[in-house]
Amino acid sequence: DIQVTQSPSSLSASVGDRVTITCRASQGISNYLAWYQQRPGEVPKLLIYGASTLESGVPSRFSGSGSGTDFTLTISSLQPEDFATYYCQKYNTALPTFGQGTKVEI
Amino acid sequence: EVQMVQSGPEVKKPGESLKISCKASGYAFTDYWVGWVRQMPGKGLEWMAIIYPGDSDTQYSPSFQGQVTISVDKSISTVYLQWSSLKASDTAMYYCARPVEASWGQGTLVTVSS
Numbered sequence: 001d002i003q004v005t006q007s008p009s010s011l012s013a014s015v016g017d018r019v020t021i022t023c024r025a026s027q028g029i030s031n032y033l034a035w036y037q038q039r040p041g042e043v044p045k046l047l048i049y050g051a052s053t054l055e056s057g058v059p060s061r062f063s064g065s066g067s068g069t070d071f072t073l074t075i076s077s078l079q080p081e082d083f084a085t086y087y088c089q090k091y092n093t094a095l096p097t098f099g100q101g102t103k104v105e106i
Numbered sequence: 107e108v109q110m111v112q113s114g115p116e117v118k119k120p121g122e123s124l125k126i127s128c129k130a131s132g133y134a135f136t137d138y139w140v141g142w143v144r145q146m147p148g149k150g151l152e153w154m155a156i157i158y159p160g161d162s163d164t165q166y167s168p169s170f171q172g173q174v175t176i177s178v179d180k181s182i183s184t185v186y187l188q189w190s191s192l193k194a195s196d197t198a199m200y201y202c203a204r205p206v207e208a209s210w211g212q213g214t215l216v217t218v219s220s
Contacts, residue, residue, distance in 0.1 A: 001168075034206050036151075043201065044143075044151060046208045055208055087151055091205045094139055094156055095165040101150040 002027045004090050006099030013104060019075040021102045023088035028068045032092035035064055035073045039084045047086075048073065078104070108132040110140075110202050112211035118192050118218050125188035126214045128202030135183040136160040142176060142187045143201040143210075156205070157185060192218045 003026040013019050023033065031051035036044040046055045048064040051071055061076045075082055083106060088099040113127045130140060141156030155166045155176040164176055177186045185202060197218050202211040 038151070043210045043213060046206065049206045085150075089151075089205075093165075094158070094163075094205075095141065095167060096153050096156075096205045098143075098151045098153065 002029060002090065002092070002097070004088060004097055004099045006088050006102055008102060009100060010103040010105060012106065013078050014106065015078055015080055017078045019078050019082075019104060021073045021086055021088075021104075023066075023071040023073070023099050025069045025071075025090055029090050029092040031067050032090055033064075033066065033071045034089045034091060034096075035062075036087045036089060036098075037082075037084045038087065039081075044087065075104075108204075108207060108209040110204075110209055110211040112200075112202055112214045115215040116217065118216070119220055120194055120218055121191050122218075123188070123190050124192055124216065125186050126200060126216070128185045128187075128211050130183045130185070130202075132209075136180060138204050138207075140178075140185045140202060140204055142174075142185075143203055144170075144198050145201070146198045154200075155187070159183075159185070192216075194218050194220075 005024045033051045035048040038044040047058050052064045063074050065072050085101045085103045087101050089096050109131045111129045136159045139156050139158050142154045144152045154170040157164045157176045159178045175188045199213045201213050
């Protein structure tokens, strides 16, 4: 089975910072990689799919890149509402797999 | 508009059985995989199982194979997740979702306690 490893598991940042989260697949998955945001007590929200396509309504400060095994989620200028946990998810097979999550804290 | 509406919270005792539901609307139900995601308290997201309503093809994560059963009723566009004998460690929030889809179910909180 292909594993996905997300890093870091947590990070501290300030409003206005540029934040980067990485996700690595143990084998190539082309661009079948999505990113989700989950705030405490809320349902996960889809941010990016196809490694780099922004979901409708998601602010442009979020961007994704990568293909094959290495992927990145970047928040260009962190806003107060961005403090949350972020998950990558591979979906190259019918049953997807999430990464372990990255908690973005103040 | 895609909508996934789940059944309400459950409080059960260890050893009891349970079946929770997810009713889908707003899209061609039989054309898309639908699955269940577990989130234990304070922990991450885990895909448990997924089903293709068109032909009932199912896949389970190895961690959940034999522990739960996913099923579907196409006539009412509803996907189910069931346990035959709950454990305290099944206490979690359960979400239904389509992979790479913005609309998830609202979550069903299952609490298993003696």
